[in-house]
Amino acid sequence: MTSSGPLARRLSAAVRSATTVETSGVEPIPADDREGGPGSSFTLWFSSNVQFSSLTSGMLATAAFGLGWTQALLAIVLGSAVGAAAIGITSTFGPPKGVGLLVQTRLPLGRRGAAIPAVLVFFKACAWFAVNSILGAFAVQTLIGTGFGPAFALVTVAQVAIALVGYGFIHLVQKAMALVLPLLFIGVSLYGYTESDLGSGFDAARAGPLGLAGAFALVVAIQAARALSFSSYAADYTRYMPVDTPPRTLFLYAFTGTWLGSVWIASLGAAIGTIAFIGTPTDLVGQVLPGALATVTMLALGVSTVTSSCLDCYSGALAWLIAGVRMARWQAVLVVGGLGSAIGWFAGQGDYWKSFENFLIVLGNWIAPWLAVMLVQRFLVAAPDRAHDSALDLAPAPDEREPRNFGPGFAAWLIGLLAAVPFMSQPGVFVGPIAESHPALGACAAAVAFLTAGLLHYALTRNRRPRAAHRSTDTSKEIHA
Template sequence: MSTLTSEYYGDEVLHVEPHGIEPISQNERHGKPRSLFTLWFSANLEFATLTVGVLSVGLFGMSLSQAFWAIAVGTVLGAVVVGLLTTFGYRWGVPQLIQSRGAFGFYGNFLPSIINFAAGVGWYAVNTVLGVYALQWLLPIGFVPNLLIMIVLQAAVSIYGHNMIHWIEKVSALILAAVFLIVTFYAFGHINLNIAENVKAPLFSGTAGSFILSVGASLSYIMGWMTYSSDYSRYLPKGTKRSSAFWAAFLGNTIPCIWLELLGAALASVKSIAVPTDLVSGLMPHALVVITMFAIILGTITANVLNIYSGSLSLLAIDTQWLKAIAPKRWIVTLFIGVLGGILSYIGGRSGYYTNYSNFLYVLSYWVSPWVAVILMDYFLYRRGDDNVSSFYSKQRALGAGLWAFILGFLASVPFFNQAMYVGFIAAKYPHIGDISYYVSFVVAAILYGLFSAIGRSTAKAGASVA
């Protein structure tokens, strides 16, 4: 492994990326929007995506047709936001969590940065457990040795950084698509396409409630990518066509997510599922199961390199002297995340996977929703014509209106929480509404940010006039 002696990185693949959270200069911009399609397409062709669909039928009791519409609605809603945020990346050339300083303030942005770092580690742990399940099936040497293998493979790619990640995702896209097409073909021979609504499902909340919960599960999965969106487009040339970048990211998310989640929903009715690998074991010839297990491992890597990489950028966004002293380089933070996520994978792999996965998806959505509301409002109100990158690195505005709108939006949604870890009093009284907390937090945070920022700017203008 080698590193560059200068700050120039360009389109090099076999060099460790020297850049962290600073803006990407114009002479290092490279790539085409189509790389965004292969990146997101490959990252979503993983077993965790398939298990989201399992939730809609196995836990929420949806019929297959209801599950399809819930999956489609949740996925499209989320992919639209990812596509839009993707266009911000090459405009300013900075990571997603650095951009949010514009609304949250330099120090106010520490809160979403810390949470996003934790979420990245959490997703890494969740996905790694899936990869270890598959690796154990192929290599029965024990959970811990297989876990160590997964950690090393994922950390190696992430340490090299942006260009290596894009290259791995491009190569993996065709391989994973071919394998999951084979899985889909064999699955159709076992699937009951007339799966009915199951009122005895563990988390059935009535037709409307379960539909909303299923939409939320698919939306929450995409939400996991929202805070990463700009991280993988910031190297594109500034003149990249907006529609090309948007559609590349949008389709790269919608196609594999709807496909695999619907496949998971259909397979959930085939047999009792004790561990994720049961979804394919027994459905195909042994040789194809072996190939599928390799694909599951590859899919785990393609998803987790994004979680590790973006998680490291989020931790670096907590720009303090003590953190710089401990971890002055991005690759050091990446290595730390690999170890920390591995520990969480060990803990998570010993308990009930599907219940924990469902809980994790909803916990994730609770904070992302008000955050993205603030970011979008800030963009449409103030930054559509502003190319000033230096404002993202200024410490003059310590706390922004976005921080307070974010916190209050989140708190307003607590009574609507509806999941295994906690049920808010409104959700408990009206279970048929499912979990609408993320919609509540989005609306409240958006309105409050518009109000708070307008008041702040008006006050600042009045003070300037008096001076």
């Protein structure tokens, strides 16, 4: 009794802290309010990737683009590594300043320039909220035998409720799901891998003009884009961590959690895709899984979509505030939930497969150049300026170096995006001239945007680095004086 008493009190205090509604918005988190360790990034990103959208992204590889399972697995491993690396790196941006990545975007893009990616992230979050709400509703609908409307309402309310409580509760839920979801998904994994055709070869008819190289590259791009899209959120879930959180350790936890969850579930989707094309979670019951296993799987899919989509609701709300909208965080959460629910309700009445594919590709096209600008700013441009950075880490006022309107990073981001247009390939929406004449190059748009924006931002800012370093020395002297 004496040994369990203190432990019980600590657990009770931790639960009370995690379930207390968060009052902070996008302002820097003071050092005294920092807590938690890098291990929570593993559970958050692992459980967020164990979900149906990961399954469907993998299924596209075999069922839609004609890859054999081994070819699909290699593409999934590579694409997941790219996306996981982006999440790992951007997770390290949170602890030093105690703010999300979109706030830090103001330095290279300018205060007005940074509002544009913030608005895009807001709408991206609403779109992901809609996608996951549809998938979760299908699962719940199958599980409890109700209509789409009540199932959709149940899923969306649960997602919004978790986001309303905030940062601590999200991490608590994800830690629990990192234990629960593997147990729920183990059955469908064993069945899916053993009953599928893992020796399947390339299907040229399904790949069409893409060919083997084009189909492989497209699967890498889609898989990377799915994880890459969360990189704009990553620092939102590390900004409460102590300033001295080791960046390498944080990167490793975030990368590993993302990569493991993504590869596991996407490769399972690719395996199932060799025997059936699954349009909704309901199809898993009718075409693949036997009764009892189907019930457990529907429960897993319903829970996993809720725990993943609460991130979209939470981070979308922060993006809305960073865009300049004046309201409380909880109000912004309701805006994301309301708009995402409206999109999901109408989209859920039809077939979402082609929209899902295009949605993932479009995400990578604009996020990739933005991420390139942020990485160059952090590791090449701002590296000599860290003494000045440390003086501003917890300053509540905007960074004095932020351009008032548009910074050089905005031009680099925009030009990087424009450079990718000829390579873009969204059939039925837009196909660029290079992608049209060489379909295999249609998966290169995000890579072109990333390289162009990164190189251009470095070229535009490299002459400012000595001046920044000199100023940081002057500032340091003024502080010590």
